[in-house]
Amino acid sequence: MSEEIVSELMRAHVYRLASTGQRLDGRALDEPRKVSLERAFVKTAEGSARVKLGNTDVLVGIKMSVGEPYPDTPNTGVLSTSVELIPMASPTFEAGPPRPEAIELARVVDRGIRESKMVSMEKLCITPKEKVWILFIDIHVLDYDGNLFDACSYAAVAALASTVAPAKSLGLGDDFPLPVEHWPVSVTTAKIKDRLLVDPSLDEERMADARLTVTTDENGDIRAMQKGLSGTFSYDEVKGIIETAQRVGRRIRPLLQSS
Amino acid sequence: MEDIEHFAKAMKLIDADGRRLDGRKFNELRPIRIEAGVLRRADGSAYMEWGGNKVLAAVYGPREAHPRHLQDPARALVQCRYNMAPFSVTDRKRPGPDRRSVEISKVISEAFSSVVFAEQFPRTSVDIFIEVLQADAGTRCAGLTAASVALADAGVPMRDLVASCASGKIDGVVCLDLNKDEDNFGDADCPTAVVPRTGEIVLLQMDGHLTSDEFEKAMDLSIDAARRIYDLQRDALRRRYSVTLEDILKESPPVPSPMQPEGRLPSEDDFGPEGI
Numbered sequence: 001m002s003e004e005i006v007s008e009l010m011r012a013h014v015y016r017l018a019s020t021g022q023r024l025d026g027r028a029l030d031e032p033r034k035v036s037l038e039r040a041f042v043k044t045a046e047g048s049a050r051v052k053l054g055n056t057d058v059l060v061g062i063k064m065s066v067g068e069p070y071p072d073t074p075n076t077g078v079l080s081t082s083v084e085l086i087p088m089a090s091p092t093f094e095a096g097p098p099r100p101e102a103i104e105l106a107r108v109v110d111r112g113i114r115e116s117k118m119v120s121m122e123k124l125c126i127t128p129k130e131k132v133w134i135l136f137i138d139i140h141v142l143d144y145d146g147n148l149f150d151a152c153s154y155a156a157v158a159a160l161a162s163t164v165a166p167a168k169s170l171g172l173g174d175d176f177p178l179p180v181e182h183w184p185v186s187v188t189t190a191k192i193k194d195r196l197l198v199d200p201s202l203d204e205e206r207m208a209d210a211r212l213t214v215t216t217d218e219n220g221d222i223r224a225m226q227k228g229l230s231g232t233f234s235y236d237e238v239k240g241i242i243e244t245a246q247r248v249g250r251r252i253r254p255l256l257q258s259s
Numbered sequence: 260m261e262d263i264e265h266f267a268k269a270m271k272l273i274d275a276d277g278r279r280l281d282g283r284k285f286n287e288l289r290p291i292r293i294e295a296g297v298l299r300r301a302d303g304s305a306y307m308e309w310g311g312n313k314v315l316a317a318v319y320g321p322r323e324a325h326p327r328h329l330q331d332p333a334r335a336l337v338q339c340r341y342n343m344a345p346f347s348v349t350d351r352k353r354p355g356p357d358r359r360s361v362e363i364s365k366v367i368s369e370a371f372s373s374v375v376f377a378e379q380f381p382r383t384s385v386d387i388f389i390e391v392l393q394a395d396a397g398t399r400c401a402g403l404t405a406a407s408v409a410l411a412d413a414g415v416p417m418r419d420l421v422a423s424c425a426s427g428k429i430d431g432v433v434c435l436d437l438n439k440d441e442d443n444f445g446d447a448d449c450p451t452a453v454v455p456r457t458g459e460i461v462l463l464q465m466d467g468h469l470t471s472d473e474f475e476k477a478m479d480l481s482i483d484a485a486r487r488i489y490d491l492q493r494d495a496l497r498r499r500y501s502v503t504l505e506d507i508l509k510e511s512p513p514v515p516s517p518m519q520p521e522g523r524l525p526s527e528d529d530f531g532p533e534g535i
Contacts, residue, residue: 042393043311045346055299059392061346084354086342088317088388090300095340097355138345138354140390142315143298 006206014204018195024203025054030244032187032199035154035255039162047163047178051155054201057089057143060155062135062163066170069125069132077124081110081137083152090144106139108226109153109186112215113137116184116223119160123179126172133165135178146202149213149226153186157256183257184223185249186215189241191231198244212238214245218253272429272441279441285434288424288484293405293495295412301388303413305495307405310438311395316405318413321383335380339368339387341402347394363399370403370423370452370461376416385415396442397425400450403462408492412499420492421461422485423452426477433473435480449474451481455489458482 014024021029033054042048045061052058069076083106085093098106113119124133137159139152163178190200190208197204205211209231215224222242227233233241273279283289289310298304301317308314324330341363345351356364367389375385387410389402400423407421427437429445437445447467453460469477 042313042344042346044348044393048346057298059344061344063346063351065351082345082354084344086388086390087319087340087386088298088301088304088315088390091319091322095342095356136345136351138351140344140392142390143300145299 006203010203011207014207015193015195018192018197023197023201025201029196030198030248032150032248032252033201035252037154037158037255039158045159046166047159047161049155049158049162051151051158053147053151053154053199055143055145056147056151056202057141057145058148058151058155059140059142060152060159061138061140062159063138064136064163064165065134066126066131066172067134069129074129075125076121077119077133077135079110079114079119079121079135079137081106081113081139081156083109083139083141083148085141085144088143089141093141093144104226104228105148105152108149108213108224109139109156110137111224111226112153112184112186113156113160116182116215116217118157118180118182118184120179120181124165135160135163144202146205147188147199149188150186150199153184153215154252154256157184161256183218183253184215185217185245185253185256186213186224187245187248187252188213189244191233191237196237196241196244198248212241214242216242216246216249220246220249272444273432273434277432279429279434281438285432286480286483288436288487289438291488291491293408293491295408295495295499301409301413303409303411303415305405305408305412307401307408309395309397309401309404310436311393312391312398312401313393314398314401314405315390315392316402316409317388317390318385318406318409318415319388320385320413321380321415322386324382324384329384330382332381334377335375335382336384337368337372337375337377337387338384339364339371339389339406341367341389341391341399343391343394343398347391363402366462366464367399367403367406370421371406371410373459373461374417374419374421374454375410376418379416385410394439396437396439396448397450399423400425400452403452404488404492408495411492411496419454419456420489421452422455422489422492423450423462424481424484424488425450426480426484428467428469428473428477433469433476433480435484447473447477449477449481451478451485453482453485455486 036052038050041050046064047062050059083102085102087093191210211228213226292308294306297306303318391398403423427448447469449465452462
């Protein structure tokens with residue numbers, strides 16, 4: 001991903017606004033962009049969701065198949081998450097094997113879902129040591145306007161929640177919805193100098209010094225975190241970011257849960 | 260899987276009344292919907308639904324071509340990347356290009372190279388990205404048709420839009436626009452793309468078995484359908500860009516000009532011998 005240049009004027013402007021609690025698009029500092037969600041967008045997938053977070057547009061498709069479990073977890077299904085930053089989505093994305101950015105993104109989304117035990121993977125075991133369900137979360141970024149971590153995570157969660165396992169066509173009994181037990185919500189905060197901005201837009205993200213993604217569950221417990229970029233956070237800042245993530249998470253969760 | 264067994268046994272793709280499995284006649288297209296300008300970051304974009312196909316196309320450029328050694332000092336490169344999402348098909352497709360996608364990307368690039376005024380933009384590339392989100396046979400035609408609208412949305416100068424459609428043969432009958440089941444169990448498939456204004460053919464592929472009479476029948480069907488698709492493409496662009504007089508007046512109410520007597524529309528005389 002080649003860097004895009006942000007002008008000094010824009011940098012100064014965004015910071016000046018932020019220091020008076022304002023942002024380019026009129027949001028408050030702790031206010032995420034509008035989330036819109038379209039479920040079952042792709043009929044060829046076992047589950048899917050298209051999420052727009054502001055102008056960031058992400059499509060997630062879930063495919064399921066049957067395979068062998070890992071030897072160290074013989075009684076649990078397999079979860080595999082991948083992200084394609086397709087060159088359609090941004091002038092800075094290039095075709096080719098996944099770059100570190102895409103790998104980090106996929107792993108952070110995966111971690112939130114895996115660690116929150118959103119889907120009970122034990123219930124996706126068919127025959128211990130031999131046959132389990134394999135869940136593929138394929139994330140397709142269509143339009144990149146900042147904060148892919150949250151957009152991808154919302155789309156993945158919504159897609160999983162709408163997934164029906166194709167058991168019948170594989171001779172494994174009746175089709176069944178995935179056993180969803182928890183609801184992780186990821187909230188990313190960017191730091192520009194000494195200001196913290198929730199759900200950074202592209203311009204904000206490009207000039208951010210540091211980034212922190214916090215995934216919380218329905219009890220407000222933290223299930224995954226990831227700090228990014230070369231800047232630093234103070235301990236107080238981290239505590240504040242977690243509180244905000246819990247608060248924003250409570251507002252976004254019902255949206256992902258509604259069907 | 261059940262479906263496949265059913266078809267393999269019955270192999271009846273056209274009923275006694277000449278209707279196809281989805282109720283279409285031999286010369287009928289599946290429902291088509293095109294929308295122009297759907298992505299924010301791309302210079303031009305279009306979304307298309309065609310039967311069960313869902314396809315996005317985006318255009319970037321003309322922009323500096325890189326790697327640099329690919330640059331052509333005389334003209335722009337027209338490069339297309341056709342890609343299928345892993346979840347766009349029944350059995351998950353491994354992400355990334357396979358031999359089929361590489362071939363389709365190449366023939367689509369070549370199809371557009373013949374309509375884009377590439378000599379106006381030396382050393383640049385016009386990059387066309389086609390993403391198949393949901394596949395139901397005929398994805399290259401849908402991709403090409405959508406990409407054509409995306410190129411226009413990006414303002415890339417072209418001789419004309421390109422419209423594309425496939426015809427094939429099922430149960431011995433030449434039919435327009437095969438769907439997935441028809442494609443899987445049919446006898447031939449022949450995707451075509453044309454420049455509707457001139458009738459030039461810019462893409463032509465075929466696999467299966469057709470007599471020369473059948474081939475001509477298939478081409479006639481495809482060319483006729485391409486004209487209808489061309490209208491849908493232009494409609495999509497019109498919906499995106501057309502402005503009515505009311506829109507203009509709402510934006511900026513007319514200011515009486517001191518130079519012109521009120522109520523008189525400008526005539527040719529107002530603009531000297533050069534015209535406007």
